[in-house]
Amino acid sequence: MTNVEQQRLADVFPWRRWGPYLSERQWGSVREDYSPGGDAWNYLSHDAARSRAYRWGEDGIAGFSDDHQLLCLALAMWNGRDPILKERFFGVTNSEGNHGEDVKEYYFYVDGVPSHAYQRMIYKYPQAAFPYEDLVATNRNRGRDDFEYELLDTGVFAEDRYFDVEVEYAKAAPEDILCRIKVHNRGPDAATLHLLPTLWFRNTWNGSGEGRPSLFQVPGVRDAAVIEARHPELGRRWLLCQGDHPLLFTDNEDGQKDAIGRYVVDGARDAVHTSAAGTKAAQWVRLEVPAGGEAVVRVRLTDEPVSAEAVRERLSPPSFDEVIRRRRQQADDFYAERLGPGLTDGERQVARQALAGMLWSKQYFGYDVERWLTQHGRDPLDAGDIRNGDWNHLRADDIISMPDAWEYPWFAAWDLAFHTVAFSVIDLDFAKRQLDLLLSRRYLHPNGQIPAYEWNFGDVNPPVHAWATYLVYELDKAHRGDGGDRVWLATAFQKLARNFTWWVNRKDLDGRNVFQGGFLGLDNIGVFDRSAPLPTGGHLDQADGTAWMALYCQNMLQLALELARDDPAYLESAQAYVEHFAWIAAAVNAPALASMWDEEDGFFYDLLRLPDGSGVRLKVRSMVGLLPLAAATVFDASVSARYPQLIEEANRFLRNHPSVGAVFPPGRFAGRPGSHLLALFDETRLRRILARMLDEDEFLSPYGLRSLSRFHAGHPFEFDVNGQRYRVAYTPAESDSGMFGGNSNWRGPVWFPVNALMIRALLNLYVGYGDEFTVECPTGSGVKMTLYDVAKELSDRLTRLFLPGEDGHRPCYGGQETFAGEHWRDLIQFSEYFHGDNGAGLGAAHQTGWTGLAAVFPLLFARVTGPDLLEHGMTGIFQKIDDEESQ
Structure with a gap:
C-alpha cells in the first residue's frame, strides 16, 4: 500500500x-563569530x-x-x-x-x-x-x-x-x-x-x-x-x-x-x-x-x-x-503504515514525536570557510591558528539534520550517522543524502578526514559513518526490493576508504594497531582531557578508539562483500579489512603490546603510555571499556559459500602469522553453522564484561546503560601527577567537570547512541552464539536470558524513559508535577542524555537527533524475534523488517 x-x-x-x-539559534555560533579571539558566545549574544x-x-x-x-x-x-x-x-x-x-x-x-x-x-x-x-x-x-x-x-x-x-x-x-x-x-x-x-x-x-x-x-x-x-x-x-x-x-x-x-x-x-x-x-x-x-x-x-x-x-x-485537516489525516495514514502493528499506543506516541523532532531539526547550514577566513582578514591559503583555518575547502550550503536546533544548530559527524538510522524509518532517501554529504568533496578534507563539528572541524568523532552506511543501504535494498543502490554504495565505499586510511595514518602513533583517537565524542569521560596534551607526557592507547577502528574494519568488510557481488575486484579490499581487523584484535589481546584488558577486573581500560614506553591502566569502569563489545559482527554462511577464496585467504593469513593467530580470540567461528563471528574477545571475556554491564550496581540502570559504573560512586578513581590529583567519580546527573565547557557528562548518565551500539552488538552476538548462551540479567538476579532477550530488555528500559508510569509521570521529566498536567502530559522532550538513576532528561532539551533512536528500538523488537534472527541472520532480517512494514 x-x-x-x-x-x-x-x-x-x-x-x-x-x-x-x-x-532556533544563529547567534553565538562559530559562523557568526568575528571576534579577534574566537569568543563566539560573547561576540554575538541573544541581546545583540x-x-x-x-x-x-x-x-x-x-x-x-x-x-x-x-x-x-x-x-x-x-x-x-x-x-x-x-x-x-x-x-x-x-x-x-x-x-x-x-x-x-x-x-x-x-x-x-x-x-x-x-x-x-x-x-x-x-x-x-x-x-x-x-x-x-x-x-x-x-x-x-x-x-x-x-x-x-x-x-x-x-x-x-x-x-x-x-x-x-x-x-x-x-x-x-x-x-x-x-x-x-x-x-x-x-x-x-x-x-x-x-x-x-x-x-x-x-x-x-x-x-x-x-x-x-x-x-x-x-x-x-x-x-x-x-x-x-x-x-x-x-x-x-x-x-x-x-x-x-x-x-x-x-x-x-x-x-x-x-x-x-x-x-x-x-x-x-x-x-x-x-x-x-x-x-x-x-x-x-x-x-x-x-x-x-x-x-x-x-x-x-x-x-x-x-x-x-x-x-x-x-x-x-x-x-x-487533510494533511493531518495523511500524516496519520503515513505513520500508521510506517510504524505498523505491534506497538502500544504509548510507544506509538513516543515514536511519532521523536520523528517529528527529527524533522523539525532539519536546518539550513551555510558556511563557506574560505570566504569566512577572508572576512576575518586571513589568507585562506595561510590562515594561521584561527579556528578551522585548515578547512578552507569546506563550503556548506545544505539542509542538514542537526543534533538540537538551539543548543547544537550545527552538524556533528557521529551524531549525523545515528540520525540517518532514525530517518531510515520514514525517509530513506534523505538518510542516504545525509550520509553522502560529509563524504562529498565539499566537506571531506583532502587528507581524508571527516569534519567533526563547527567548533573544531579538525577534532575527531567516532568513525561510525561506515556502520550507518551499511545499515541504511540494507534497509534501502529491502525497501526497493531489488539488488540495492550499488552505485551509491560504491561511491560511499571509496570515500570511506580514504577516511579509514586517514585514521590508520594519523591515529595509530606507533603503528601497533592500537588507536588514540582523542576525545572521540565522549567529552569528559576520562581522567584527562583526551584532546589535549597529557600532563604526564606520552599518549593514551584508547580502548574505545581501538574498538571503533575494529568496528570500522568489520563495516568496511561488509560493504566490500556486498560490492563484490557485482565486482570481484572488491574481494581484495575485503581481505585487507579482514587482515586489518586481525591485527587490531591481536594487539588488543597481546598483553606485551597493549595491555588494555585487565584480567583481575575482567574489563578493558585505556592505557596511559608514559614517555619511557611503560604503561599504566587508567582503571575507570566506563563506556570506554564496554565499547569493545560493539566490535562484534556476524558474517553468515553465504559468505563462505559465495567467497570460499576469502575464507581460504583468511586462514592462510593466520597460518602465515602465528603470532596473530596465537592471540586472536578463539571461538570466532562459533554460532550458526557456517557463520563467522568477528570480535575482540572470546566467550570467557564476554561473560566477564556482561557480568559488569548487566549489574544494576554498576552499568545497568532502570533506563538503559550508564556511561560510568555506579561502582565509582563509592570508589572514585584518583590519579596523581606531579602533586596534582585527577579524579573521576560517578555523577548520575549534570557534569562536575569543566572539560568541554561543562555542558556534557559521560560520568554516569544514559546516552542513546552507545546504548544503540550495545543493542546491535548483543543481537550480533546472539546470532553468533545462539540460544544456548545465556547470562543473568540483571546480574545476581537468578534470571537467565539469551543475548536477544538482554538486547530487548535494554530497549524496553530506554523506551520506558518516555512512557507515563502508574503515577502519570514520564521518567524523562524527573517527577516534575507540571509535566503531568493537563496541557503538558502528552508533550515529550527528547533530551541529550538522561539521569543514570531516575531517568530525568539532561543536557540539550531537544536532542531528537540520536535520541530520536527512541523511535527505532520498539519498532525493531516489535518486528524481529529471536527465532527470526537465528533463521535469517543479521542481513536477512532487513527484508523481514520491510515485509512487516509493508503489511
Whole structure:
C-alpha cells in the first residue's frame, strides 16, 4: 500500500524545497563569530542578535524557509509586558550557565512528515514578563553541584498564566504553504497577545554583489493584507495575511533589523519604513484571548499570483482549515503504515514525536570557510591558528539534520550517522543524502578526514559513518526490493576508504594497531582531557578508539562483500579489512603490546603510555571499556559459500602469522553453522564484561546503560601527577567537570547512541552464539536470558524513559508535577542524555537527533524475534523488517 505522503516523496515536484529549515539559534555560533579571539558566545549574544543582521543563516520561532534560506517565515510575539519582542528562543550561554549553555523555553515538536506537507509544534509563552535577567543572574551564581535554574522555577507559569501557541503548516502544493496559528489562553483571566507573522529575506546582498530583493505591500486588498516578495533567484512570492491588520516594514540590516520590535514594544513610530517596502515585514495582529479560550491567525505563502478579490477566498477558514485537516489525516495514514502493528499506543506516541523532532531539526547550514577566513582578514591559503583555518575547502550550503536546533544548530559527524538510522524509518532517501554529504568533496578534507563539528572541524568523532552506511543501504535494498543502490554504495565505499586510511595514518602513533583517537565524542569521560596534551607526557592507547577502528574494519568488510557481488575486484579490499581487523584484535589481546584488558577486573581500560614506553591502566569502569563489545559482527554462511577464496585467504593469513593467530580470540567461528563471528574477545571475556554491564550496581540502570559504573560512586578513581590529583567519580546527573565547557557528562548518565551500539552488538552476538548462551540479567538476579532477550530488555528500559508510569509521570521529566498536567502530559522532550538513576532528561532539551533512536528500538523488537534472527541472520532480517512494514 502506498499512501499520499509516500507518493509525495516519490513525486518529481519539489515537495521538500520548503521546510522548517530555520535554526532556533544563529547567534553565538562559530559562523557568526568575528571576534579577534574566537569568543563566539560573547561576540554575538541573544541581546545583540535582534539588531544585528546575520551573515550565514537565520533563526526564528516555528520558522519555515526554502532550502537555501533565501526567504524566511516565522513568528514573533509580545505579551505586552516583555521588554523586547519575542522573535527567537532565549537561553543562557556557556559562561552564564552552571552546566554550560541551555535553552530556557518550553516548546515541543508534535508532528511532521518528511515532505513537510504537514508540520505542527507548540510553544508555551508566559503572560508575565519573561525573566531574562533572573535566569542569567541565578544560573551564573549557581555552582556545578547545584541544579540548573529553569523557566518553571521562576514562577512565570503560576496559575497557568501562559499561552499555548500552536503552529501548523500544511502545503496545498509544493510552493503553496498554509500556516495556522492557534493561541490558547491557559490562564484564569482574559489576556492580550500581539502576534506578528514575519517574512524576511536572509541578507545575502551585503558585500556580495548580488541583487537586492524586495518586499512590498500589494494595494487594493480589502479585509486582508498581501506582501509581495521579489528575489532575483527565488522569483516572486506572496504572503496572504488574514484580517485588516497593519503591515510593518523594515530592512534586514544592522540597526534596522529590530525596528518592528521597537515600533510595537517601545512605541517608536518612526522606527519602521513609511514606504510599505523593505526586506523584512510583519503583520501586527492584536489578539484578545478569553480565559480558557483561543484565537486563530491564518497566513499563506504562495507562488501563485492572487487577485485582490481572491485573497479572502484563499484565506477562507473553511477551505483553509480543510487543507490542514487533510494533511493531518495523511500524516496519520503515513505513520500508521510506517510504524505498523505491534506497538502500544504509548510507544506509538513516543515514536511519532521523536520523528517529528527529527524533522523539525532539519536546518539550513551555510558556511563557506574560505570566504569566512577572508572576512576575518586571513589568507585562506595561510590562515594561521584561527579556528578551522585548515578547512578552507569546506563550503556548506545544505539542509542538514542537526543534533538540537538551539543548543547544537550545527552538524556533528557521529551524531549525523545515528540520525540517518532514525530517518531510515520514514525517509530513506534523505538518510542516504545525509550520509553522502560529509563524504562529498565539499566537506571531506583532502587528507581524508571527516569534519567533526563547527567548533573544531579538525577534532575527531567516532568513525561510525561506515556502520550507518551499511545499515541504511540494507534497509534501502529491502525497501526497493531489488539488488540495492550499488552505485551509491560504491561511491560511499571509496570515500570511506580514504577516511579509514586517514585514521590508520594519523591515529595509530606507533603503528601497533592500537588507536588514540582523542576525545572521540565522549567529552569528559576520562581522567584527562583526551584532546589535549597529557600532563604526564606520552599518549593514551584508547580502548574505545581501538574498538571503533575494529568496528570500522568489520563495516568496511561488509560493504566490500556486498560490492563484490557485482565486482570481484572488491574481494581484495575485503581481505585487507579482514587482515586489518586481525591485527587490531591481536594487539588488543597481546598483553606485551597493549595491555588494555585487565584480567583481575575482567574489563578493558585505556592505557596511559608514559614517555619511557611503560604503561599504566587508567582503571575507570566506563563506556570506554564496554565499547569493545560493539566490535562484534556476524558474517553468515553465504559468505563462505559465495567467497570460499576469502575464507581460504583468511586462514592462510593466520597460518602465515602465528603470532596473530596465537592471540586472536578463539571461538570466532562459533554460532550458526557456517557463520563467522568477528570480535575482540572470546566467550570467557564476554561473560566477564556482561557480568559488569548487566549489574544494576554498576552499568545497568532502570533506563538503559550508564556511561560510568555506579561502582565509582563509592570508589572514585584518583590519579596523581606531579602533586596534582585527577579524579573521576560517578555523577548520575549534570557534569562536575569543566572539560568541554561543562555542558556534557559521560560520568554516569544514559546516552542513546552507545546504548544503540550495545543493542546491535548483543543481537550480533546472539546470532553468533545462539540460544544456548545465556547470562543473568540483571546480574545476581537468578534470571537467565539469551543475548536477544538482554538486547530487548535494554530497549524496553530506554523506551520506558518516555512512557507515563502508574503515577502519570514520564521518567524523562524527573517527577516534575507540571509535566503531568493537563496541557503538558502528552508533550515529550527528547533530551541529550538522561539521569543514570531516575531517568530525568539532561543536557540539550531537544536532542531528537540520536535520541530520536527512541523511535527505532520498539519498532525493531516489535518486528524481529529471536527465532527470526537465528533463521535469517543479521542481513536477512532487513527484508523481514520491510515485509512487516509493508503489511
